[in-house]
Amino acid sequence: KQWYQRRVRGVTAKMEAVENVAEKTFIFEECYFLVKRLGRNDYMEIFIDKFGPCDNTKLISNYLSNFENIDTEMFQPLLQLAQCNSEIFLKTLCNSVSSNSHLSKNALHLLQNINLNLCFQANKERWL
Numbered sequence: 001k002q003w004y005q006r007r008v009r010g011v012t013a014k015m016e017a018v019e020n021v022a023e024k025t026f027i028f029e030e031c032y033f034l035v036k037r038l039g040r041n042d043y044m045e046i047f048i049d050k051f052g053p054c055d056n057t058k059l060i061s062n063y064l065s066n067f068e069n070i071d072t073e074m075f076q077p078l079l080q081l082a083q084c085n086s087e088i089f090l091k092t093l094c095n096s097v098s099s100n101s102h103l104s105k106n107a108l109h110l111l112q113n114i115n116l117n118l119c120f121q122a123n124k125e126r127w128l
Contacts, residue, residue: 007034011043015050021058024051028059032077048080056081057088064092072109079114089114 011030018024031044060078063070082089089110096107103111 012046015047018051021062024056025059025062028077028081032074035077036073044077048077052081052083055085057085060088064088067092067096067106068104070106072106075106075110075113086114 011027011034014023014027014030018027028047031047034040035044060082063074063078079089093107093110093114096104100107
């Protein structure tokens with residue numbers, strides 16, 4: 001338990017010192033590790049609260065560039081991090097659907113977990 005507390009203190013201290021996308025991505029990976037391996041969501045929530053209001057397009061794009069191979073569990077924190085900026089997910093989804101003859105497991109997962117109504121409302125000009 002002490003090693004976890006030390007690791008968490010280190011992660012939160014790193015959050016305060018973030019200066020670029022590479023550092024933000026590293027901390028996101030640390031938080032995702034805690035979620036994936038230990039089932040601890042608390043520090044991912046802190047990360048999302050801190051960086052959610054920021055422009056996270058580059059960080060999210062880095063993960064979505066490998067859309068067909070990304071772990072489906074990664075979508076939830078990425079969607080939370082994007083907040084109302086759903087356009088990047090919609091573009092990725094459209095590209096995936098148009099380039100495949102069937103829905104991939106990731107496209108299906110994203111369709112099942114994204115709020116399409118909210119996406120449409122946030123990006124009306126793109127779809128009208």
